[in-house]
Amino acid sequence: MATFLQQLVNGLTLGCIYALVALGYTLVYGILELINFAHGDLVMLGALLSLSLMRLFLDWGIPLPGAVALALAGAMAGCVGVGLLLERLAYRPLRQAPKLAPLITAIGLSMTLEQGAALIWGRDYLAFPDLGLSHSWVFGGIVVTAIQGVIGGGTLLLLTVLLWIIHRSSLGRAMRATAQNPVAAQLLGVDTDRSIALAFVIGAALAAVAGLMVGAYYQVGHYTMGFMLGLKAFTAAVLGGIGNLQGAVLGGLVLGLLEALGAGYLGDWTHNVFGSNYKDVFAFALLIAVLIFHPSGLLGRHAPEKV
Amino acid sequence: MAEVLLAVAGLTVRYGGIEAVSDWSLILHAGEKVALIGANGAGKSSTLKALAGVVTPAAGKVSFAGVDWQGVPAWKRARAGLTLVPEGRGIFPRMSIEENLLMGVPQNTTSSRETLAPVYERFPRLGERRGQAAGTLSGGEQQLLALGRALLTRPRVLMLDEPSMGLAPKMVEEVFAVIEEMTATGVALLLVEQNARRALKLCPRAVVLESGRTVFSGEAVECLASPQLRAAYLGD
Ligand SMILES: Nc1ncnc2c1ncn2[C@@H]1O[C@H](COP(=O)(O)OP(=O)(O)O)[C@@H](O)[C@H]1O
Numbered sequence: 001m002a003t004f005l006q007q008l009v010n011g012l013t014l015g016c017i018y019a020l021v022a023l024g025y026t027l028v029y030g031i032l033e034l035i036n037f038a039h040g041d042l043v044m045l046g047a048l049l050s051l052s053l054m055r056l057f058l059d060w061g062i063p064l065p066g067a068v069a070l071a072l073a074g075a076m077a078g079c080v081g082v083g084l085l086l087e088r089l090a091y092r093p094l095r096q097a098p099k100l101a102p103l104i105t106a107i108g109l110s111m112t113l114e115q116g117a118a119l120i121w122g123r124d125y126l127a128f129p130d131l132g133l134s135h136s137w138v139f140g141g142i143v144v145t146a147i148q149g150v151i152g153g154g155t156l157l158l159l160t161v162l163l164w165i166i167h168r169s170s171l172g173r174a175m176r177a178t179a180q181n182p183v184a185a186q187l188l189g190v191d192t193d194r195s196i197a198l199a200f201v202i203g204a205a206l207a208a209v210a211g212l213m214v215g216a217y218y219q220v221g222h223y224t225m226g227f228m229l230g231l232k233a234f235t236a237a238v239l240g241g242i243g244n245l246q247g248a249v250l251g252g253l254v255l256g257l258l259e260a261l262g263a264g265y266l267g268d269w270t271h272n273v274f275g276s277n278y279k280d281v282f283a284f285a286l287l288i289a290v291l292i293f294h295p296s297g298l299l300g301r302h303a304p305e306k307v
Numbered sequence: 308m309a310e311v312l313l314a315v316a317g318l319t320v321r322y323g324g325i326e327a328v329s330d331w332s333l334i335l336h337a338g339e340k341v342a343l344i345g346a347n348g349a350g351k352s353s354t355l356k357a358l359a360g361v362v363t364p365a366a367g368k369v370s371f372a373g374v375d376w377q378g379v380p381a382w383k384r385a386r387a388g389l390t391l392v393p394e395g396r397g398i399f400p401r402m403s404i405e406e407n408l409l410m411g412v413p414q415n416t417t418s419s420r421e422t423l424a425p426v427y428e429r430f431p432r433l434g435e436r437r438g439q440a441a442g443t444l445s446g447g448e449q450q451l452l453a454l455g456r457a458l459l460t461r462p463r464v465l466m467l468d469e470p471s472m473g474l475a476p477k478m479v480e481e482v483f484a485v486i487e488e489m490t491a492t493g494v495a496l497l498l499v500e501q502n503a504r505r506a507l508k509l510c511p512r513a514v515v516l517e518s519g520r521t522v523f524s525g526e527a528v529e530c531l532a533s534p535q536l537r538a539a540y541l542g543d
Pocket residue numbers: 322325326327345346347348349350351352353354
């Protein structure tokens with residue numbers, strides 16, 4: 001039982017990160033029906049930017065909390081800038097093009113970002129600065145670390161802000177209108193280009209936060225770290241119903257839990273034929289199963305177009 | 308004569324090889340009401356879309372309120388008061404009725420909910436169901452929602468594309484009554500209708516389109532008196 005609850009805590013932590021990244025996929029898909037495969041690499045960029053900035057600020061003698069806050073702000077600004085550039089220079093010119101063109105572009109951009117990051121940060125694993133969040137509490141045999149608490153709390157806060165923006169602010173209303181009927185939105189004075197850019201901005205900002213979280217959690221940064229994370233978050237978005245915000249959060253949490261429980265129990269269940277290193281298989285088996293049996297996902301309205 | 312609000316000259320719309328609107332011109336004065344009629348495929352919708360800026364014309368000049376609007380995106384035209392309620396109404400089906408109406412309130416004014424009070428007063432059914440998804444409304448109620456929302460944008464030229472399409476006769480009457488009220492305050496109207504008889508009753512002026520060209524432009528009574536036009540468009 002204690003192992004189960006422990007895996008639950010670990011899974012929810014992972015799920016929070018998947019959820020934040022999945023929201024970026026789903027926001028852009030909801031408005032453009034585009035799968036922005038470069039989104040995972042924005043998480044990598046967020047992690048590496050905050051890693052470098054934090055080292056820099058700590059070197060300057062800025063106290064840890066200030067250094068973290070400034071590094072996060074810098075990483076968000078960097079990711080938002082890159083996200084806007086991708087939208088403006090790569091995706092916007094292809095809006096009227098056949099669906100395959102932006103998809104291939106997205107894959108190309110993903111590789112470009114990875115190789116660009118390798119040029120800047122090198123190909124070695126980089127140690128993430130210690131955020132001093134390694135102390136932990138024990139509740140009835142279950143260990144919860146401070147970083148897990150920060151990830152959970154931070155995710156809740158971001159989700160609240162996001163839901164407020166999307167459902168209560170006039171910018172969010174314009175964004176939803178653009179997603180539902182872009183021509184009608186324009187006829188009511190909505191600058192739909194700005195609504196679309198906003199989806200990229202929000203997604204990129206969330207990716208930056210997720211990057212800092214994932215870097216701090218595993219205490220490592222690497223130029224390829226966005227690839228697997230991006231694929232899993234995409235799986236989470238599809239699982240929840242791509243285009244649906246609540247679905248992305250639910251999908252992220254479910255995927256995180258399944259993965260952690262799989263890692264914890266796979267060995268037992270299969271008499272150690274498969275060990276915990278097979279946990280990634282879980283994510284992709286799930287993706288394939290969802291795509292075959294229930295392509296609209298847990299909360300989706302309709303099936304996404306095949307790509 | 309009232310000021311010229313909208314001046315269109317040489318408007319041409321092409322889709323690939325098809326020319327939907329050919330070298331079309333119109334002068335619309337403030338407060339004037341014009342019915343634009345014609346058979347299916349005559350180019351009525353294409354004309355309105357080109358004026359609203361949601362299709363890019365191959366040629367032509369659109370001047371509205373004395374300004375040249377060539378190349379100006381649709382959303383800026385809408386904010387300036389060149390308002391189109393498109394064919395199919397342009398409702399946001401998964402947003403509430405209230406949110407649909409708020410989309411009509413200009414961004415720079417206080418988007419407070421009091422602005423909606425007159426609309427709810429005029430359309431009590433929309434008020435009662437303000438929290439419901441707009442997609443759950445009947446076709447006629449959706450049309451009333453679209454008209455109420457268009458009114459909130461403070462239009463100077465109101466362009467309506469087939470507002471009575473697919474509606475029951477009683478609802479058609481209600482829609483026309485609302486259009487009459489909306490334009491009573493001096494808003495200019497460009498009305499596309501398949502119900503030509505009803506449109507000509509509302510609009511003193513008529514323009515008849517055939518294959519993207521004007522074949523008649525004059526007073527509605529003149530149009531109603533022409534045996535040829537009656538036979539072609541009024542089913543006599
Ligand atoms: N998006 C489009 N692509 C290609 N052809 C179109 C398009 N929209 C309209 N057309 C064609 O342009 C002509 C005029 O259409 P339209 O403006 O919709 O006429 P109306 O509103 O009078 O029925 C028709 O021949 C129609 O088939």
